[in-house]
Amino acid sequence: MLLHAASVGGLYPDVACWSAAEIVRDDKDKRQDWVLRGFRQFDAPVCVIVTYDRVLDGSDDTPFDCGAVATALVNAAWSRGLGAVFNSQGIMQSPVVREHAGIADDQIIMKSIALGWPDESFPANAVVSERRSVEEATVFVGFGN
Ligand SMILES: Cc1cc2nc3c(=O)[nH]c(=O)nc-3n(C[C@H](O)[C@H](O)[C@H](O)COP(=O)(O)O)c2cc1C
DSSP, X not given: OHHHHHOOOOSOOHHHHHHHTTOOTTOHHHHHHHHHHHHTGGGOSEEEEEEEEGGGTXXXXXXXXXXXXXXXXXXXXXXXXXXXXXXXXXXXXXXXXXXXXXXXXXXXXXXXXXXXXXXXXXXXXXXXXXXXXXHHHOOOOSSOO
16 A cells, blocks of 8 residues: 555656647647746746755765655645646756756756646646556565565
C-alpha cells in the first residue's frame, strides 16, 4: 500500500494531455503552443528555483537532496490546494533565470517548479497519469516469495 501510494510523479504524459486538450500529432501549431506553455511555466504566478551550493557539485547526495526538497515542496503545496509542476523547461535558459532571480554564482540551478492555483477547467488538468504497478516497479527480497 505504501509503495503504491508513493508511486507518484509521472514524466511528461504529453500524449495523454494532448488527447485531453484535443491536440492531434499533426497539428504543429497546437503542439508548439503546448511546448510554449512549459516555457511560460504553465502561466503559473510563481516559479520556485531549486539550487544547490556549487561546492556540493558531483556528490551523489546532491540530486537526491534536491529531489527530496522538491517533492516535499510539491506535497506541501498540494496539501494546501496549490498546484505544482516540476518543470525542466523553466531553467533551460539558466543564465536568464540567474540574472532575473538574482541567483548567486556559488549556486547551481537544478530545477524549477511552477506553483499556482490549478485551473480545473483546463482539459489537461483532468489527466491522471498511469503508473507502473508495484509488482512491475519493485523487487521484493526476503519476503518469502
Ligand atoms: C524532473 C522533472 C522535470 C519535468 N520537466 C517538465 C517540463 O519541462 N515540461 C513539462 O511539461 N513537464 C515536465 N515534467 C512533468 C510534470 O512535472 C509532471 O510530473 C507531469 O505533468 C505528470 O504529472 P503527474 O505527476 O501529476 O502525473 C517534469 C517532471 C519531472 C519529474
